[in-house]
Amino acid sequence: MAGHSKWANIKHRKGRQDAKRGKIFSVLIRELTVAAKLGGPEPDDNPRLRTAVDKALSANMNKDTIERAIQRGAGGLEGENLEEVSFEGYGPGGIAIMVESMTDNNNRTVAEVRHAFTKSGGNLGTNGSVSYLFEKKGLINISDGQDPDQIMEISIEAGAEDIEINDDNSVSITSAPQDFETIKTALIEADIAIDNSDISLVPETTVQADMETSLKVFKLLEMLEDLDDTQSVTSNIEFAEGMLEELD
Secondary structure: HHHHHEEEEEEEEOOOHHHHHHHHHHHHHHHHHHHHHHHHHHHHHHHHHHHHHHHHHOOOOOOHHHHHHHHHHHOOOOOOOOOEEEEEEEOHHHOOEEEEEEEEHHHHHHHHHHHHHHOOOOOOOOOOOOOOHEEEEEEEOOOOOOOOHHHHHHHHHOOOEEEOOOOOEEEEEEHHHHHHHHHEEEEEEHHHHHHEEEEEEEEEOOOOOOOOHHHHHHHHHHHOOOOOEEEEEOOOOEEEOOOHHHOO
């Protein structure tokens, strides 16, 4: 979890830059479209779409844009035919990396992902080469200022697998994907404000990297994140202490 959490924190630090490039909105729109295509246009009947709508609203996407993306996925509007694809590979130092993409041209996406790995001293692997090192988990983060005992009690009762109080007094909750919505709903009904939540790949174990490897892997992760078709990037790296200062 440590590698995932640190990468998430670093991405959060970069959030404003990404938003300026329109990357965040394009990722959210693709997720809304595919979620509606696979599970139908009603968020109440489609947990994946409900999560996507929550994320879009949290990113201040207007409701008209959200509705158009949902209609497109449900077949109500013309649009690109997107498919979900995953890529597995190794970065510098043998760090395992998973890339989840949505694309209307798989050949283009494969070429772009392979180029990023090769340029950064890594290599794109075959299916199954690193995916066994990761698993899907529900992740819920709650900012400081709320009762951690209440949060723990509600989350455990609703099926949480793990609850961690972080150094900044925020609370991180981990669950099986099938329990994610139940926990989230229970927290909301108790007036607990959720900072962010998602179902994501997380590494089962992490690899501690030195500063040189950390900087190289960070650049590769950035390059993969910035590809137009990328939805998410996850690695099993635990970055070296002080890396953020090196980047500034």
